[in-house]
Amino acid sequence: MIFGFYTYLFFTMSWFLHLSDRYPVLGSMRIDMVLILVLILAIFFGKKDVRLVKEIKSSKTHKTIILLLGYIIVTLPLVKWPGSVIHTGLENLLKAIVFYYFTIYFITDNRKFKLFIIIFVGCQTVRVVEPVYLHLTQGYWGSFASMGTGGWDLMDRLSGAPHDVVNPNGLAFIILTIIPFYYYLSQTSSIYRLVSIIVIPLSIYALMLTASRSGILGLCVIFLSVLYKSNNKLIIIILIFIGGLISLNFMNANQIDRYESIFSSNTKNAGTSEGRIEGIKKDFLVALRKPFFGHGLGTSREANANFGGEDKPSHNLYTEVAQELGFVGLFIFIALIKSIIFNFRKSMLIVENLSIKNEYLKSIGLSLQTWFYMNILFSFASYGLSSYEWYLFAGMSIALNNILIDMPEYNGQAI
Structure with a gap:
């Protein structure tokens, strides 16, 4: 299925770089939807x-995704707004879940996995570098946030570039996506090491400009994960300390105040920080209005507008899932997360404890694990049931396992 694989690479570039927006001719062709259709036909x-196929179908992750889709369809008549599910919810989820199916069926060997990682990380890097370049050359910010009471005291925040419609927190998530890959891949070749020396500091600088509190907490998770797995803990601690001091010199007073509001109530940004906590409580109460089957896939914003007093989706993945799918659906989604964790742990056991000595795959496994654990924390301040990352995680966890098991060094050894 080599045609399908290269088509998937092009779809990945088109999707993440928003080629249909950058090039109107591709937009008029609805290129992303055309590529999705071509890839689905290639699978069939x-x-x-x-x-x-047998390995895929026997995976707990695959069974859980099928269960999740089946649950959404079967409970459709029981939710609050089935019409919204049909018109918007299912479409958005299917656009995300294709990453799972395309990954498990088209990324079937080490070479393909490596190429996909290069394209995926490269696209996310462009999405980080572009707004930073515009900021440095044209003073671009893209967004702002209010501070204090009254909403008149504003601070600029860096968001995605004009062709990449992501808010500051969304840009922070992209930054936190690429940092683990660059760190661990820097240990596999001098080229990766050189690129990482440039990209990682630039990414941290971009993260400061987003003034994303969830972003800085996510960065702490990455640092702690790297520190835990490192054999050179003292060096890592020293580098983090030096990096922190340098970062403070680049931040203005408003940015420092916003980060201080994470743990201090005596800041201008403390009100917005407390508002997030109160928002989670309200979202939970909205979820309790339809506790079993929820209001319907994609209706978090609708539910909050009608019952929570705010026309916004829940900014917490877990309350979002509870609002949309009920607590039964939340249980299924947590089971999906648990199965992905199991897959990544199994991959690392194969690499570390058996006779497979592939530093690249080991680095990819560590990168994916770190990114995944960061995402679990980040999701406490971000929605994402119908976002691509969970389904790409699921697909990559299965693909990596299958690739490792297929390697001659494995020999069917027990773990």
């Missing part, structure tokens, strides 16, 4: 490895 009519 392409030649498949029978053993690979």
